[in-house]
Amino acid sequence: MEAHSKKKKSFTLPTAYTVLIIIMALIALATQFIPGVKAAKFSDLVMAPINGLDEAIDIAIFVLLIGGFLGVTTKTGALDAGIGSVVEKLKGRELVLIPVLMFIFSLGGTSFGMAEETIAFAALVTTTMIVAGFDPLVSVATLILGSGCGVLGSTVNPFLVSTSISALKGVGVEVNQAVVIGTGVALWLSSLLISIYFVMKYAKEVQRDKAATLLTEKEMNDAIEAFVGNKNTEEVIEFTTRRKIILTLFGLTFVIMVLAIIPWEKFGITIFAKTSFLTGSPLGGWWFNELGMWFVIMSVVIGLVYQMKEQEIVSSFMNGAADMVGVALVIGVAKGISVIMTTTQLDQYVLNSASSVLNGMSPIVFTIVAFLIYMVLSFFIPSTSGLAGLSMPIFGPLAVSLGFSSEVMISIFSAGSGIVNLVTPTSGVIMGALAIAKVDYTSWVKFVSKILVAIFISSAIILSIAMMLI
Template sequence: MSDTTSDVVQIKTWKMPDTLVLIFFIGLLATALTYVVPAGMFETQAISYIADGAEKTRTVLDPESFTYATDEHGELVYNSVGLFASGGGIGLMNFVFEGLVSGSKWGSAIGVIMFMLVIGGAFGIVMRTGTIDNGILRLIDRTKGSESLFIPVLFSLFSLGGAVFGMGEEAVAFAIIIAPLMVRIGYDGITTVMVTYVATQIGFAASWMNPFSVAVAQGIAGVPVLSGASVRIGLWIMFTIIGIAFTMWYANGVKKDPSKSFSIKGDVHFKTQEASVTASRWNLGDTLVMLTVVATMVWVIWGVVAHAWYIPEIASQFFTMGFVAGLIGVAFRLNGMTVNDMADAFKDGASIMLAPALLVGSAKGILLILGGGGDATEASVLNSILSSAGNVIGSLPEVMAAWLMYVFQSVFNFFVTSGSGQAALTMPLMAPLADLAGVTRQVAVLAFQLGDGFTNIIVPTSASLMATLGVCRIDWGDWAKFCWRFIALLFVLSSVIVVIAHITGFA
């Protein structure tokens, strides 16, 4: 006799591995490369260029100086990475720790990680007051029927910020506020990332005046700084419109059918917050908290533009914002807030950033495995990869060389996501190669810009991307499944633009 009760067959579908798993496998690949690619090094030189009417100097590598490291017997040196390393060295099983503690307060990884924790904590206090929640409810109530304007307006503003002063890390703070707004008007966390961080990178890639990318790259390449601005302004308008259109297409689809969202898991958090808000309270305390937040945003943007503030200064300003907002919350008893609640809210806000902070440190560890500590004079696998790519590009026909410059910059950005850092490493090599290949140096700079900026949207080594995904509670794997189409679109358009720029003699 057969059993009448049928078994339920569970069909297991393939699931994208967690981001930490992906990074570990990339670490394995990087470790393997250290056994097959010999270490090489460059000499460096100081160059001068004019920017903002003043002469500036920068230390860059000498493209003619590359040599492979050899031992006393004249044999090539391989900086092979083992399973473990002691004395502060790098090994496969300690690349995560070494990545987490690398750098300084001025940059990746430790500076960025602490920046993320402080910002998360500060906004944890602001969110604890309930002001943002109630402000969002009031905003939704007053803008019914015109919510679709949020996307083009926000995208344009953030894109402009990326173009003018290299906005990137600052998007994290805005995403904390915008994420619950987007979810409550029917969109999702993915939409938040698009209108904040992705928009800044669209502006960054097509900038005509960004002092941290195009100005540095042009100065190193010997091209008049901020030349070709009219073409780049046109590209910025075009790419910004494309970004807005793609975002609205996705967001409107999610609004019609929430099951189409790629961030359903993370959006549950914001929907739970929505359910817990029973009344739209607004009093003097809320007004003061909101003014504190707005004033801080304006103050930080002014500091970045006027005084080149970076991680330490920005973090301290946001910490002050959280502290002041907390005191206002206690004084006006917003959500029954006490001093102890301030401390708890700071810890809770910082804890949200722990997962993306781990990813930032782990990604930095991969760079350390390849010897990419930022010094071109030290023998490393990364230097050898850079030199080999340059030799390949220099031997190709003109159009192919121009296009491959863009492809190379896109790939190299995985290892060096800093715009100015990548420019210092690659432009001294790409500029003379452009001369040999019959490509103008302006086109070489354009290839650098587009390759550096657009891949920041997807590479897990980008600290700003991982932080923004973290506050929106989106796993990188889910993000990759969503944005590969957008990246493919940008790649095709950028390829066409670089080729056209070469054919038309853009100089």
């Protein structure tokens, strides 16, 4: 795929790091003028990125280890051969990749809150999309909008639904989860269909005319150099039996990753209860530490299957990890925003102020305003489980006292946080995926803005109807 001739725009935002630090500085400045909030000291601002990295260290290390795993797998040529084979078989039908992948990622989002895990797929999906004739923006959209629409319409996502229900039970509010699931399905499928339509429309335009891309020439060149290099994208590397075995192991690695983080026992499934022999935790109880070690183990297995020497395995792993250092750092810096919010207690101030606005409203107005409030809250508190624990004990009883549904309140939270986490620079997932795909944040905002407007309108209609009927 050749780079287009679009000239570089005269103005672009600074790098992701600078954008995030500017946001931190503005938050710290705001605390100087808000009564009842602890004013941020200069040292709080200085230390926020480091403290953020400290809090996000498990995710950062996980990203580095994924990079190592991809480095070893890429060295074998199995990914190039597999991608080339798939694209060759789909010749003329490459667009089918988009809805299929987006639906699969959305299943992960609605069921177990798939978010950070999508970073593991970013390099592979970006390579595939470039070879298929699209641009890196299509790969980022497939990942972020796919999984994000699932999270927006969470049905059994334990980090959002279960945490919210638990928080409400803690203040004496009972919840019918069937209602939450029903509303969640409507939010999930409506937002997913909207996203698939826009992504496929854009992908068609780029595939037909490379000048239609929203990316700058630099972004395209950086992505092509990183994911395709000087290789002829029309060439199909020989897909040998050994490479097929490696690609099978590669796929198995991600299957196990997904099985390992779904909380099976919460759904009454106990078949994985005795699978703790590898990490000390059974499948369903793994998190970033166990997942990281799993990728290390499979790196070694794949290297040995390809008959790589020990030094070659280590060298490939380290080179792959080195490629992910920038991604790991941007995730940590993004987390620093949450740290400074918590340190100054600004998060609690915003939460309490927001709840006081909702009194005395009609169902539709209450729903729309609550939706908007959750969008604001989610910008400052991008963690869904953290926001659920903080907000539900306040908003849930408030909704019930006004005669509204606590179940729909959970869905309002799900939609509000979900839509913001598709674009907010405070999300390590957004910034991490963009960094891997070599896409600037400004390009992502330009692409996703109209999609977010459409999703907001459809979600607001669904939530308003649910609030009036339930």
